[in-house]
Amino acid sequence: xxxxxxRRSDATKEAILVAARERFAEDGYERxxxxxxxxxxxxxxxxxxxxxxxxxxxxxxxAEFDLRLPDVAGMARExxxxxxxxxxxxxxxxxxxxxxxxxxxxxxxxxxxxxRKIFATQLGPVVAAIAPDRVGTRAGLIATQVLxxxxxRYVLRLPPVVAMERDELxxxxxxxxxxxxxxxxx
Amino acid sequence: xxxxxxRRSDATKEAILVAARERFAEDGYERxxxxxxxxxxxxxxxxxxxxxxxxxxxxxxxAEFDLRLPDVAGMARExxxxxxxxxxxxxxxxxxxxxxxxxxxxxxxxxxxxxRKIFATQLGPVVAAIAPDRVGTRAGLIATQVLxxxxxRYVLRLPPVVAMERDELxxxxxxxxxxxxxxxxx
DNA sequence: GTCTATAATTCGATAGAC
DNA sequence: GTCTATCGAATTATAGAC
Numbered sequence: 001x002x003x004x005x006x007r008r009s010d011a012t013k014e015a016i017l018v019a020a021r022e023r024f025a026e027d028g029y030e031r032x033x034x035x036x037x038x039x040x041x042x043x044x045x046x047x048x049x050x051x052x053x054x055x056x057x058x059x060x061x062x063a064e065f066d067l068r069l070p071d072v073a074g075m076a077r078e079x080x081x082x083x084x085x086x087x088x089x090x091x092x093x094x095x096x097x098x099x100x101x102x103x104x105x106x107x108x109x110x111x112x113x114x115x116r117k118i119f120a121t122q123l124g125p126v127v128a129a130i131a132p133d134r135v136g137t138r139a140g141l142i143a144t145q146v147l148x149x150x151x152x153r154y155v156l157r158l159p160p161v162v163a164m165e166r167d168e169l170x171x172x173x174x175x176x177x178x179x180x181x182x183x184x185x186x
Numbered sequence: 187x188x189x190x191x192x193r194r195s196d197a198t199k200e201a202i203l204v205a206a207r208e209r210f211a212e213d214g215y216e217r218x219x220x221x222x223x224x225x226x227x228x229x230x231x232x233x234x235x236x237x238x239x240x241x242x243x244x245x246x247x248x249a250e251f252d253l254r255l256p257d258v259a260g261m262a263r264e265x266x267x268x269x270x271x272x273x274x275x276x277x278x279x280x281x282x283x284x285x286x287x288x289x290x291x292x293x294x295x296x297x298x299x300x301x302r303k304i305f306a307t308q309l310g311p312v313v314a315a316i317a318p319d320r321v322g323t324r325a326g327l328i329a330t331q332v333l334x335x336x337x338x339r340y341v342l343r344l345p346p347v348v349a350m351e352r353d354e355l356x357x358x359x360x361x362x363x364x365x366x367x368x369x370x371x372x
Numbered sequence: 373g374t375c376t377a378t379a380a381t382t383c384g385a386t387a388g389a390c
Numbered sequence: 391g392t393c394t395a396t397c398g399a400a401t402t403a404t405a406g407a408c
Contacts, residue, residue, distance in 0.1 A: 030293065137358075
């Protein structure tokens with residue numbers, strides 16, 4: 001157990017965060033209103049202010065996100081791309097925190113910074129463990145493909161991308177990530 | 187010449203559209219205000235309403251976008267991927283209409299629909315001319331990579347993606363598009 | 373065609389009773 | 391801790407003078 005003594009207010013706080021993630025994910029930062037979030041959580045809007053101070057801080061609390069990338073240390077080098085692709089699709093499918101971050105990053109500077117940090121600190125080391133050269137470039141390229149999937153499948157909902165099965169998508173994307181990880185341009 | 191008799195009001199209208207594209211691209215749909223757009227164009231906010239009716243219609247007029255994809259008919263089949271990658275980077279580098287569409291698509295349903303249509307009607311035929319099978323899937327996959335580049339390079343501005351030179355980027359992305367165009371998942 | 377004035381909402385945030 | 395009431399600001403949109 002992580003918390004020693006759960007207070008009653010923690011339940012309310014958690015309910016607010018769940019509702020906030022939903023709204024931010026659905027509507028983006030600007031259109032997600034504190035009033036709507038409070039209504040979803042079944043509490044008074046002023047409680048949101050009390051717990052989180054203002055809208056910016058509420059978002060920051062709701063948009064904590066961990067990629068939980070798998071440990072690549074023991075993997076066969078030629079399999080990392082596909083494994084990574086599978087993990088990413090599984091991890092992000094239906095995750096509202098990612099959607100909230102993605103949508104908010106378009107207009108909110110804090111969300112952009114958060115996103116940059118996530119990819120730098122969580123994806124960077126994984127890449128470095130596989131390919132010691134051009135780590136930044138490789139991580140960046142992986143980000144383009146991975147975020148492109150997220151954007152087209154979950155935000156834009158392009159029909160052919162939505163229609164693809166999990167396994168089919170992984171089989172197409174895996175080799176791409178593999179080349180960005182271990183290949184050379186050309 | 188496309189217009190027979192340019193009226194004086196056409197200049198105002200065009201100035202509004204230019205300012206609108208800038209603001210929508212910079213701030214997204216919600217935060218771009220008619221007042222700010224009018225101020226940029228050096229005219230009164232009510233003129234915007236007069237010319238375009240409301241904010242939605244203004245956006246629709248400002249977000250006309252043509253991918254201007256190259257004719258692939260005469261290209262060597264194995265070169266299409268790289269050519270396509272080069273074209274996309276060149277075409278979108280600094281294009282404010284695309285940025286406006288991309289940013290607006292996150293919270294505006296009309297922008298999403300526009301984006302879907304653009305990829306279906308403009309990218310679809312190009313794919314069909316190269317690979318007759320799985321056209322939808324291939325076009326969708328290309329969209330994931332291409333929009334992923336746009337999102338990370340111009341919206342998120344991930345440092346390593348921004349740092350890449352045009353040619354370097356094309357060399358990395360070209361083979362990916364080529365495989366999505368002519369390859370098989372495996 | 374162009375501008376002033378303002379209507380009608382809506383939102384984030386605050387003050388204070390209980 | 392929870393809620394009512396409301397402020398102050400900002401926005402889209404309209405009405406109408408010139």
